[in-house]
Amino acid sequence: MKSIKSAGDLAINGAPPAFPEMLHVGRPWVGPREAFDKYVDGIYERNWLTNDGPLVQELERRVAEHHCVEHCVAMTNGTIALEIAIRALELGGEVIVPSYTFIATAHALHWQEITPVFADIDPATHLLDPAAVRRMLTPRTSAIIGVHLWGRAAPVDELQAIADEHGLHLMFDAAHAFGCSYKGQMIGSFGACEVLSFHATKYFNSFEGGAVLTNDVVLADKMRLMRNFGFSGMDNVIHPGTNGKMSEICAAMGLVNLDYLEERKRVNRLTYESYRSALQRIPGLSVLEYNDAESNNYQYVVVELDARFPSSRDACLEALHAENIRARRYFWPGCHRMQPYRSLFPHAGLLLPETEDIAARVLVMPAGGMVDETVVETVAAVFRVLAENPA
Ligand code: T4K
Known part of the structure; x- marks a missing residue:
């Protein structure tokens, strides 16, 4: 496993990818x-x-x-x-x-x-x-x-x-x-x-x-x-x-x-927690929180970039993809900017400032069985390098 410490270690700059196989958001759980x-x-x-x-x-x-x-x-x-x-x-x-x-x-x-x-949505909850x-x-x-x-x-x-x-x-x-x-x-x-x-x-x-x-x-x-x-x-x-x-x-x-709901939730939660502790320390990144008082399946690790992060969301996406970490920009650019709605309601965006803002700042991370501490650490390392070497 390569270690990512400087810009030259990134696959976007010519280094080999961190993972030989693609790591996906939403890898299916097929059971025994x-x-x-x-x-x-x-x-x-x-x-x-x-x-x-x-x-x-x-x-x-x-x-x-x-x-x-x-x-x-x-x-x-x-x-x-x-x-x-x-x-x-x-x-x-x-x-x-x-x-x-x-x-x-x-x-x-x-x-x-x-x-x-x-x-429009509430930017704090995305709802x-x-x-x-x-x-x-x-x-x-x-x-x-x-x-x-x-x-x-x-x-x-x-x-x-x-x-x-x-x-x-x-x-x-x-x-x-x-x-x-x-x-x-x-x-x-x-x-x-x-x-x-x-x-x-x-x-x-x-x-x-x-x-x-x-x-x-x-x-x-x-x-x-x-x-x-x-x-x-x-x-x-x-x-x-x-x-x-x-x-x-x-x-x-x-x-x-x-038969595996609890096990799956346990694994999801572990993955979520390790992303949270690794990414939360990087200024400009936050991981969307789940309310402990509610039941949740922890299926989605949703990362928000804010203005303090010096690289754009899409530059981060490109860098992660080059490492075979297939993070996703769910749900960019918002339904109102997709067809047929873009043509039907060309000015809808004016009434959806929070949607536009959140859709431009979110990345959903790979999770599931293939994601362990090493993957999470690599994701964090990519973000750290991008924080120091804005792309
Ligand atoms: N409402 C909401 C809020 C939804 O999120 C969805 C579906 C629906 C309604 C409609 O429900 P369905 O009609 O789909 O039951 C994926 C899913 O296809 C879609 O079900 C899901 N939401 C949406 C959030 O994600 P894409 O276009 O991102 O799919 P795709 O093919 O890019 O796959 C996502 C990731 O999963 C990739 O990184 C590859 C990986 N993958 C995918 C499949 C199919 C695997 O590793 N194995 C697989 O078998 O929509």
């Missing part, structure tokens, strides 16, 4: 092969591959239990789950969302000809700012979608108060928030429903997958119909629908993951 194979054996024996199979049902039951919520409706992925939830709630017109989120939150609305209206939400209300607003970014809960009470005052629906994109809580209560029961993602890169994965959590039985039943073309029994379609079903093989990976 034997555990997965056991589920696969069952799939072969039953020859039942999809359409509400027994593994999907078991997964739904256990995920609902884990989040202390009555219904979990598993879906193909988080995006389809968002689309089905949005449609089941019969949202229309305009829906207020943060721009500082993965593009799926906005696309799930636009795909259904609903206008996403971007509200929707209730005051900004109020500023974006119009007579066409039908709902608010809060995003529990980085597994930290959106301001649920404040958003619910706005929704109640104005007769709006409230739902949450909880793609990052598997196993997280708000005021001590597990995510899943807030708003009309909350949408999880089980994508490969998430704390909890089922290869691809997602689910809607809700305590509303009518909504849950409606979404079950909608994810299966609207079929109620054989030959009887009673509702518009699509194909949003999760397959048995995906549920199998999910069930394996479910």
Whole structure:
């Protein structure tokens, strides 16, 4: 392992990369092969591959239990789950969302000809700012979608108060928030429903997958119909629908993951803590904190650069990538600067100063099984050299 002490040691300046293999944000956790194979054996024996199979049902039951919520409706992925939830709630017109989120939150609305209206975030939390939400209300607003970014809960009470005052629906994109809580209560029961993602890169994965959590039985039943073309029994379609079903093989990976949630959280937390202690000492860098009073999955190590750091965020990214440390600029440049929203709302940025600022200053660090103290130390060394030799 090379040691990085001066600018000449950096791969951007011609030295060999610190790591031969790429280190990723969101490296999937696949669990022990034997555990997965056991589920696969069952799939072969039953020859039942999809359409509400027994593994999907078991997964739904256990995920609902884990989040202390009555219904979990598993879906193909988080995006389809968002689309089905949005449609089941019969949202229309305009829906207020943060721009500082993965593009799926906005696309799930636009795909259904609903206008996403971007509200600014609180720079301290990266979450929707209730005051900004109020500023974006119009007579066409039908709902608010809060995003529990980085597994930290959106301001649920404040958003619910706005929704109640104005007769709006409230739902949450909880793609990052598997196993997280708000005021001590597990995510899943807030708003009309909350949408999880089980994508490969998430704390909890089922290869691809997602689910809607809700305590509303009518909504849950409606979404079950909608994810299966609207079929109620054989030959009887009673509702518009699509194909949003999760397959048995995906549920199998999910069930394996479910047995390792605590272990995974423990590893994530260790990684997070070592990044925090290594980077926090460097002026101009801070690692986004998680509230110890809440349950969190510590999946994301989010580093913010401020004006005291002499190199630009993108110069740091380039230097890290050259070392095969694939940090990411999530969620730069913000949905409002991506298509079609950039063309639809060319001036949206003027109303989103905090989003623009945070999106330009954040780096999310590689984590997961491949990241140990050596990796964290190397990341810190790269930052230290860049602090002394601004790029
Ligand atoms: N809402 C929010 C707030 C979300 O963050 C997401 C998804 C959604 C909704 C929608 O849920 P899904 O429909 O995806 O279930 C990735 C994920 O694809 C996406 O699921 C996730 N958010 C987003 C934050 O990250 P990309 O475009 O960054 O993916 P990609 O391919 O660049 O992979 C990310 C890193 O993970 C890379 O460094 C490579 C590594 N990786 C990836 C895969 C797929 C692996 O090491 N192994 C793998 O199998 O979006």
